[in-house]
Amino acid sequence: MDSSIIRVSREAYPAEVRSPEIHNLVQIMSDMATIKIDGKKISTRSGENLLAVAKQNNIFIPSLCYHRKLTPTGACRLCVVKIKDQRGFIAACTVSVSDGMEITAFDAELEEARRYLLDYLLSEHNEASDKSYDDEFKSLVARYGLDDPAKRQFPSLWKSLGYPLDDSSPVLTYDASKCVKCFRCIKACDEVQGKKVLSFTKRGITSYIIGGFGVWGESECDGCGECIQLCPTGAIVEKPNREVLKTATADSDVISTCPYCGVGCQIELKVKENRIVRVNGAEGLKPNDGRLCIKGRFGYAYVGSPDRLTRPLIKRNGQFVETDWDEALDLVAAKFNAIKKKYGNDALAGYASAKCTNEDNYIFQKFIRTAFGTNNLDYCTRLCHASTVTAMLRALGDGAGSNSIEDYETADCILVIGNNMIETHPVTATFVKRAVVNGAKLIIIDPKWTLLVKFADVWLQPRLGTDVALLNGLIRIIISENLIDEDFIIHRIQGGLQAFENLKKLASNYPLEKVAEITGVAPEKLLAAARFYATANRALIATGMGISQQVTGTDSVFSLINMCLITGNIGKIGSGLNPPRGQNNVQGASDVGCSPLIYPGYIPVTNDENRQKVAAIWNFPFEALSAKTGLTTVEIMQAAHAGKIKGMYIMGENPVLTDPNQNHTQEALERMAFLVVQDIFPTETTAYADVILPGVSFAEKNGTFVNSDRRVSRVRKAVDPPGCARQDWEVIWEIAQRMGYPMKPYRDESDIFDEIAAVAPMMAGITYDRIEREGLQWPCPTKDHPGTGTLFLDKFNTPSGRAVLHPVDYVAQTEKTNAAYPFLLNTGRILYQYHTSTMSRRNKALTDFANQSYLLMHPEDAARLGLKKDVRVKIVSRQGEIDTRLRPSDEVLPGELFMPFHYGESPVNKLTRDELDPHSRIAPFKLTACRVEKLTP
Numbered sequence: 001m002d003s004s005i006i007r008v009s010r011e012a013y014p015a016e017v018r019s020p021e022i023h024n025l026v027q028i029m030s031d032m033a034t035i036k037i038d039g040k041k042i043s044t045r046s047g048e049n050l051l052a053v054a055k056q057n058n059i060f061i062p063s064l065c066y067h068r069k070l071t072p073t074g075a076c077r078l079c080v081v082k083i084k085d086q087r088g089f090i091a092a093c094t095v096s097v098s099d100g101m102e103i104t105a106f107d108a109e110l111e112e113a114r115r116y117l118l119d120y121l122l123s124e125h126n127e128a129s130d131k132s133y134d135d136e137f138k139s140l141v142a143r144y145g146l147d148d149p150a151k152r153q154f155p156s157l158w159k160s161l162g163y164p165l166d167d168s169s170p171v172l173t174y175d176a177s178k179c180v181k182c183f184r185c186i187k188a189c190d191e192v193q194g195k196k197v198l199s200f201t202k203r204g205i206t207s208y209i210i211g212g213f214g215v216w217g218e219s220e221c222d223g224c225g226e227c228i229q230l231c232p233t234g235a236i237v238e239k240p241n242r243e244v245l246k247t248a249t250a251d252s253d254v255i256s257t258c259p260y261c262g263v264g265c266q267i268e269l270k271v272k273e274n275r276i277v278r279v280n281g282a283e284g285l286k287p288n289d290g291r292l293c294i295k296g297r298f299g300y301a302y303v304g305s306p307d308r309l310t311r312p313l314i315k316r317n318g319q320f321v322e323t324d325w326d327e328a329l330d331l332v333a334a335k336f337n338a339i340k341k342k343y344g345n346d347a348l349a350g351y352a353s354a355k356c357t358n359e360d361n362y363i364f365q366k367f368i369r370t371a372f373g374t375n376n377l378d379y380c381t382r383l384c385h386a387s388t389v390t391a392m393l394r395a396l397g398d399g400a401g402s403n404s405i406e407d408y409e410t411a412d413c414i415l416v417i418g419n420n421m422i423e424t425h426p427v428t429a430t431f432v433k434r435a436v437v438n439g440a441k442l443i444i445i446d447p448k449w450t451l452l453v454k455f456a457d458v459w460l461q462p463r464l465g466t467d468v469a470l471l472n473g474l475i476r477i478i479i480s481e482n483l484i485d486e487d488f489i490i491h492r493i494q495g496g497l498q499a500f501e502n503l504k505k506l507a508s509n510y511p512l513e514k515v516a517e518i519t520g521v522a523p524e525k526l527l528a529a530a531r532f533y534a535t536a537n538r539a540l541i542a543t544g545m546g547i548s549q550q551v552t553g554t555d556s557v558f559s560l561i562n563m564c565l566i567t568g569n570i571g572k573i574g575s576g577l578n579p580p581r582g583q584n585n586v587q588g589a590s591d592v593g594c595s596p597l598i599y600p601g602y603i604p605v606t607n608d609e610n611r612q613k614v615a616a617i618w619n620f621p622f623e624a625l626s627a628k629t630g631l632t633t634v635e636i637m638q639a640a641h642a643g644k645i646k647g648m649y650i651m652g653e654n655p656v657l658t659d660p661n662q663n664h665t666q667e668a669l670e671r672m673a674f675l676v677v678q679d680i681f682p683t684e685t686t687a688y689a690d691v692i693l694p695g696v697s698f699a700e701k702n703g704t705f706v707n708s709d710r711r712v713s714r715v716r717k718a719v720d721p722p723g724c725a726r727q728d729w730e731v732i733w734e735i736a737q738r739m740g741y742p743m744k745p746y747r748d749e750s751d752i753f754d755e756i757a758a759v760a761p762m763m764a765g766i767t768y769d770r771i772e773r774e775g776l777q778w779p780c781p782t783k784d785h786p787g788t789g790t791l792f793l794d795k796f797n798t799p800s801g802r803a804v805l806h807p808v809d810y811v812a813q814t815e816k817t818n819a820a821y822p823f824l825l826n827t828g829r830i831l832y833q834y835h836t837s838t839m840s841r842r843n844k845a846l847t848d849f850a851n852q853s854y855l856l857m858h859p860e861d862a863a864r865l866g867l868k869k870d871v872r873v874k875i876v877s878r879q880g881e882i883d884t885r886l887r888p889s890d891e892v893l894p895g896e897l898f899m900p901f902h903y904g905e906s907p908v909n910k911l912t913r914d915e916l917d918p919h920s921r922i923a924p925f926k927l928t929a930c931r932v933e934k935l936t937p
């Protein structure tokens with residue numbers, strides 16, 4: 001067995017949160033050890049941390065500076081023990097267990113030493129507490145009777161030491177007078193989050209922590225709050241709600257799943273008087289093991305926003321007026337039925353929601369297929385990863401990520417392509433950064449600089465739209481240097497060496513110089529990237545919308561898969577291809593069938609056998625389930641524009657901002673005879689609705705989300721919905737009844753999930769009971785199946801069981817620059833905002849960091865056009881124009897621009913095109929020709 005397989009620090013990343021396969025390998029490889037602690041015999045693994053082993057066996061040796069996620073520091077010395085045949089007191093947190101060890105953890109001498117050390121620490125510590133945080137130090141002080149000042153021998157010195165208080169961060173406060181210099185915050189920031197923002201200043205007793213070069217608010221701190229979560233004394237505390245939350249008096253602690261990106265972090269919601277007042281990362285649970293980003297930790301205020309929709313609204317004479325549920329639902333049912341009768345089923349359509357639960361989405365697709373009787377059903381995945389999923393389905397038989405998020409940490413090469421991961425999937429990025437620390441090679445392919453470039457071994461910066469040429473170039477290098485995996489090609493690729501020969505022939509047309517000319521990437525960088533990737537034992541790819549949101553998106557992903565396959569970097573533990581999903585439940589909404597092409601479980605709508613099975617479960621006539629594939633997201637708007645779609649039901653989506661070519665989308669919505677939007681806030685899209693129905697946020701519902709590594713995790717109700725907002729699935733169910741389709745009554749969300757499991761084979765083994773504590777990764781076909789961390793270990797899910805190569809040639813983009821439109825615009829996301837920012841912008845913690853649209857332009861271009869930082873500029877494309885502020889930046893190449901898409905006042909999709917990728921029907925959000933004009937201020 002390859003002994004280099006385990007390079008993860010066991011202490012920093014404990015066994016219970018590794019992926020199942022890696023975990024098994026660790027176990028097989030580890031020698032067992034038997035030790036004794038205070039006479040108690042304990043079996044464990046050699047090399048485990050002594051302090052942790054004691055704790056796992058209910059022996060609680062006092063400690064302060066140790067945390068299981070961090071490397072041991074040995075700073076506080078509270079964990080001192082005696083070890084037979086070793087001299088003196090030894091800090092247990094610095095000891096690796098070995099067979100036969102005999103440890104004394106508690107005797108009078110050790111306890112006295114601990115009391116002395118605590119007493120000493122107390123002298124420089126400000127004990128005042130507002131009780132808004134858990135205070136590990138205070139608990140120890142009480143345990144040793146030192147809460148009584150009369151029992152202390154050292155005077156209190158902290159007041160005379162002049163410790164500062166740093167209140168400059170928007171989200172946290174650091175009070176040096178409460179800091180015991182345990183290093184946990186520094187290591188939390190460095191080792192867990194990989195950010196290295198914190199350090200010490202001054203020396204000895206006067207030393208304290210600083211952010212950056214002195215002031216937290218001016219440092220690179222991005223507000224993830226890991227340091228808050230791991231601080232044991234309350235020296236670092238969050239700002240929001242401290243006056244409200246006294247930790248002992250929270251009404252409830254609810255474990256749920258983050259409502260933002262597709263990492264699916266497990267969170268602990270603290271609730272007081274029906275308000276969420278704090279969010280912590282849930283320690284020990286996959287995939288995040290307590291880590292969060294700023295959105296997950298501080299982005300919850302929107303739930304209690306006064307802007308929430310609380311009553312149904314009907315548009316009368318151009319104005320929305322409040323009504324009751326009965327009137328609203330009756331109207332909706334009658335209007336949809338009338339359209340159906342007059343124009344046919346296919347004149348209706350629906351957008352499901354990547355923000356809603358699987359249960360909501362499952363009922364939604366069931367409603368569209370039964371009550372509407374059409375497959376005109378889609379959602380935002382068409383706009384982000386449709387091309388990735390299309391290519392992966394055709395080449396590999398499965399469109400989901402092949403690995404577990406935590407596998408990034410054990411990879412020895414990671415290729416991140418078109419994915420600004422630190423901003424879009426911040427917690428996944430922490431695993432990537434840890435891999436780099438472990439020695440992994442990191443390759444970034446991105447036309448725009450991203451924060452992850454700082455950690456990269458090589459950054460390829462291709463011109464926009466040239467990915468296929470670049471990837472074919474890498475394939476040619478790999479083949480010409482004989483870095484292929486011939487055995488894999490023969491046994492796991494359909495057509496074996498013959499299929500490979502076809503790819504080889506195509507790739508021979510991409511010599512270094514030609515690829516360098518097309519892409520602008522230097523030959524030596526191409527060579528380095530190809531060699532790093534192809535020679536790795538465990539190479540992971542993270543793709544992103546940078547390559548998927550193109551009219552050539554599917555071709556780009558085909559090329560990427562080709563490279564992955566010929567090097568055998570898939571179908572084995574720790575290797576594979578992963579498209580991290582943008583929103584919290586993009587994966588789940590597809591899994592439960594919100595697609596014009598597939599039923600729950602990825603079975604084509606055209607599959608009679610499946611429709612028969614589903615019809616029986618739904619108690620619905622088989623013949624009435626449409627076998628005709630429906631229209632996709634952009635096609636639905638195009639059909640509405642052409643007068644073919646007359647009525648639409650949009651749940652939790654905001655197409656006015658997310659769909660390409662905004663003017664066209666707005667015209668399409670205006671032409672719609674009847675539009676229903678169900679959401680939690682008024683949005684740019686609700687303005688076009690005839691009826692607005694108030695749904696509920698993630699914190700007000702039970703259900704499940706599926707994250708980017710196929711993990712089905714629980715979502716739990718923590719607070720009551722505002723006003724008369726109702727559960728999303730219940731609203732849909734009510735409309736179904738009123739339209740004359742009596743959908744079966746459901747007891748609760750778990751009842752819905754049981755039906756999902758009956759319909760979708762890959763979730764057949766999952767129940768709410770099984771995921772009560774922690775999620776399960778599909779495929780999980782039976783009730784005793786442990787879930788699947790890595791896909792394709794034995795076979796691919798194609799009909800032949802083998803992967804399929806799809807050689808594709810580079811074709812120049814149809815969108816061209818010219819004198820009138822000399823720039824190419826790229827669009828994307830930022831850390832502090834989310835999607836169309838309806839949720840994120842209602843959190844002061846997030847808007848304090850970033851709340852303004854901007855345009856990045858290379859400084860040379862800015863100078864040539866006489867444009868200075870912060871001037872207002874107009875951006876004009878062939879589709880429309882918007883304005884924003886300019887930021888000269890060499891993050892983009894000359895001739896290219898970048899703009900975040902979150903902001904309604906500068907709607908980037910007014911500029912983008914609705915030309916579609918022929919395979920996946922995705923639109924080219926990443927490439928729009930435009931010009932930039934200066935506006936007078």
Ligand code: SF4
Nearest residue numbers: 189221222224225227
């Ligand atoms: S909030 Fe996060 S980034 Fe900022 S100092 Fe703490 S750990 Fe580091």
Ligand code: SF4
Nearest residue numbers: 258260261265293296
């Ligand atoms: S990384 Fe994603 S899932 Fe995790 S806390 Fe941040 S937004 Fe939430």
Ligand code: FES
Nearest residue numbers: 065074076077093
């Ligand atoms: S916990 Fe071991 S030295 Fe601090």
